[in-house]
Amino acid sequence: MNLRDTLSANLTLPRAPLAGVGWAELADGRVLAPIGWADAEADADWARSMLAGYGIGRGDHCLFATTGSEYWPLQLGTAVTRLGGFIGNIGAAAHEDRRLSVYLRFLPPKAVFGLTEALAATVAGSAELAALVAKVPHVLALPAAVPVLAGAGITARAISPVGPALALPCADGDGSHVDGSQFSVAQLPGTRSVTVSTSATREFRLAGAEVSTRGTVLPGCACGRPGPALNLL
Amino acid sequence: MASATARSSSMLEPAVECMPRAELNAYHDDKLAELSGLAYGRAPLLTRLWDEAGVRPADINGRADFSARVPFLTKDMIRDYRSAYCAPFGGLECRALSALDGVFTSSGTTGDATFFAEEWRDGWSPHWLGATRALYGAGIRAGDYMLVGSSGMRGPQAHLAQLLGAIPIFMGLTDPQFLEVVERYRPAFMTLVGFTAVELLELSKSVDVKQVFSCFKVIGFAGEPLGVAMRERFTAWDIELLTWSTAGDVALCFECLEHDGMHMWEDTGFFEVLDVETGAPVEDGGVGELISTSLCNPIAPLARYRTEDLVRVTREPCACGRTHMRQWPLGRLGDLMVVRGVSVTPSEVWRALETVPETSAGVFQIVKTGTRMERLKIRVGYDADQATDLAGLRARVGAAIWARLAIEADLELVTTGELLASSTTGKIQRVVKA
Numbered sequence: 001m002n003l004r005d006t007l008s009a010n011l012t013l014p015r016a017p018l019a020g021v022g023w024a025e026l027a028d029g030r031v032l033a034p035i036g037w038a039d040a041e042a043d044a045d046w047a048r049s050m051l052a053g054y055g056i057g058r059g060d061h062c063l064f065a066t067t068g069s070e071y072w073p074l075q076l077g078t079a080v081t082r083l084g085g086f087i088g089n090i091g092a093a094a095h096e097d098r099r100l101s102v103y104l105r106f107l108p109p110k111a112v113f114g115l116t117e118a119l120a121a122t123v124a125g126s127a128e129l130a131a132l133v134a135k136v137p138h139v140l141a142l143p144a145a146v147p148v149l150a151g152a153g154i155t156a157r158a159i160s161p162v163g164p165a166l167a168l169p170c171a172d173g174d175g176s177h178v179d180g181s182q183f184s185v186a187q188l189p190g191t192r193s194v195t196v197s198t199s200a201t202r203e204f205r206l207a208g209a210e211v212s213t214r215g216t217v218l219p220g221c222a223c224g225r226p227g228p229a230l231n232l233l
Numbered sequence: 234m235a236s237a238t239a240r241s242s243s244m245l246e247p248a249v250e251c252m253p254r255a256e257l258n259a260y261h262d263d264k265l266a267e268l269s270g271l272a273y274g275r276a277p278l279l280t281r282l283w284d285e286a287g288v289r290p291a292d293i294n295g296r297a298d299f300s301a302r303v304p305f306l307t308k309d310m311i312r313d314y315r316s317a318y319c320a321p322f323g324g325l326e327c328r329a330l331s332a333l334d335g336v337f338t339s340s341g342t343t344g345d346a347t348f349f350a351e352e353w354r355d356g357w358s359p360h361w362l363g364a365t366r367a368l369y370g371a372g373i374r375a376g377d378y379m380l381v382g383s384s385g386m387r388g389p390q391a392h393l394a395q396l397l398g399a400i401p402i403f404m405g406l407t408d409p410q411f412l413e414v415v416e417r418y419r420p421a422f423m424t425l426v427g428f429t430a431v432e433l434l435e436l437s438k439s440v441d442v443k444q445v446f447s448c449f450k451v452i453g454f455a456g457e458p459l460g461v462a463m464r465e466r467f468t469a470w471d472i473e474l475l476t477w478s479t480a481g482d483v484a485l486c487f488e489c490l491e492h493d494g495m496h497m498w499e500d501t502g503f504f505e506v507l508d509v510e511t512g513a514p515v516e517d518g519g520v521g522e523l524i525s526t527s528l529c530n531p532i533a534p535l536a537r538y539r540t541e542d543l544v545r546v547t548r549e550p551c552a553c554g555r556t557h558m559r560q561w562p563l564g565r566l567g568d569l570m571v572v573r574g575v576s577v578t579p580s581e582v583w584r585a586l587e588t589v590p591e592t593s594a595g596v597f598q599i600v601k602t603g604t605r606m607e608r609l610k611i612r613v614g615y616d617a618d619q620a621t622d623l624a625g626l627r628a629r630v631g632a633a634i635w636a637r638l639a640i641e642a643d644l645e646l647v648t649t650g651e652l653l654a655s656s657t658t659g660k661i662q663r664v665v666k667a
Binding site: 013015019023032061070090099105 | 260331336341354357362366375376382387399402405410417418500
């Protein structure tokens with residue numbers, strides 16, 4: 001009764017062989033990227049350690065702007081709840097400003113993840129909304145949205161899928177990090193093109209595949225965390 | 234679609250889903266008393282309302298006391314309290330923010346969106362947990378693929394798939410690789426909303442929808458009632474729809490494979506249907522306003538919440554064997570209007586527009602200037618690929634409205650694409666202010 005037994009009933013069902021099927025944006029197109037259960041656990045654990053650096057903990061609100069068709073918000077959302085925080089959700093479209101405003105006014109988040117260029121443009125066009133976003137301690141936006149927000153006086157850092165991986169900025173350094181236990185990244189010489197390889201344990205494997213996201217692989221990050229770091233701007 | 238005989242109609246929780254009415258009644262008596270103790274003294278708005286009504290938890294020993302004594306709660310009260318006190322949950326909060334795992338929102342169609350607070354159970358969203366009974370009953374099984382990209386508005390829909398042992402694919406109908414994914418993974422379930430149903434109509438111009446969708450066991454349809462003509466199209470495409478909706482904002486309700494109303498899981502909520510004019514309980518089969526009370530939300534429970542949803546319900550057991558109440562949504566209270574003495578509802582306008590091929594997708598908005606109006610103004614979406622003579626189309630639409638309502642309408646013709654693009658909530662808002 002009352003959903004408690006529903007969960008018990010669900011947990012008796014056979015578990016699916018995969019946690020899900022996401023996407024990897026490669027330079028020559030988008031491909032399906034199956035996600036194993038061990039992949040999902042590793043992704044959530046890594047995100048948890050990264051978000052802990054932001055001081056996200058019990059009672060902290062983290063707001064996500066998503067299309068609903070992406071895997072990374074599930075990865076980060078799982079990490080937030082494991083840290084004791086809670087998630088909110090809005091769409092990624094320009095017209096999501098109304099829902100964004102409601103969250104910002106009544107449930108101010110500690111961090112906002114995934115603001116798109118379109119939504120950032122709406123924010124930049126509204127002094128009231130821009131002032132609310134500016135009060136958010138940590139704004140993590142897609143790379144194209146960062147300069148748009150900067151134009152409205154909002155400091156944002158870049159977050160982005162990099163092929164099947166996620167580049168997530170640390171709280172105290174200058175790079176956007178990729179989980180080095182699962183992925184490696186490299187720079188194509190003389191370009192801002194980036195290649196990604198996956199570990200042999202991942203369900204979806206790549207070896208030196210050029211991804212659509214562009215950036216610069218950094219020699220390291222001031223935060224001292226292991227693994228690759230990128231400048232996505 | 235996969236054949237019905239190939240599907241199991243078994244239940245995830247037969248003892249709960251087929252619980253005898255007397256046991257459900259006893260359960261409600263216990264839970265309503267428990268809720269009263271939980272909410273009073275903690276939820277500031279509920280406490281204030283109950284104090285004003287002279288009600289104490291000790292007065293509530295079951296359904297009869299609850300319905301007779303507990304005052305109503307409205308969305309405006311919640312919004313007003315939220316604005317006055319900057320209280321995110323509008324004075325319904327019974328727990329600290331540290332108890333939360335997720336906070337999601339209503340669509341905000343009629344004003345500022347309101348929040349739904351969730352405390353997850355072992356990492357699983359109760360919103361999607363509540364939907365697993367319906368999908369299991371519809372034959373979704375471990376190893377099936379489900380498309381989960383239709384919306385993130387109510388939190389991670391991937392949970393719904395994973396709880397069933399199914400595999401979520403992060404994409405929706407409008408994704409450019411939709412056809413490729415369907416061909417490769419042969420998914421068993423996805424959800425359409427009003428918008429995406431219109432997209433499907435577009436897709437049908439270039440692909441064999443019947444063939445593409447043959448792998449789906451069922452397809453969820455949510456967001457608003459489906460028009461008769463569109464439902465007939467789905468039937469012709471051999472697509473079995475499982476209509477679902479909110480059960481008074483406290484849980485989800487789904488059709489079963491009998492397609493005879495949407496089951497409202499009464500272990501998650503207590504539902505009343507009251508006469509709009511008198512407030513008296515409406516017998517099964519009658520039309521009234523749905524009043525809902527949360528029985529599974531210790532964070533910010535709704536208690537006797539006036540949903541403004543006009544519904545018909547029955548507590549008669551369904552042919553599927555389930556005993557929980559079923560509802561048929563009929564519209565919103567605010568959508569009722571009188572034009573020159575004639576009662577007009579969006580569903581009447583919809584039925585008229587469906588008779589005209591170019592407007593049969595049912596994309597329209599009534600421009601409302603008041604509850605009583607002298608003129609009926611309708612913004613009508615038409616299929617630009619079909620319409621060649623707009624003056625002729627205007628005349629035929631006008632005639633269809635007249636035939637249905639005996640009212641002459643002022644028509645503003647726009648393409649369906651333009652009208653859909655004007656939405657700011659992801660829903661087609663059927664009644665808009667002038």
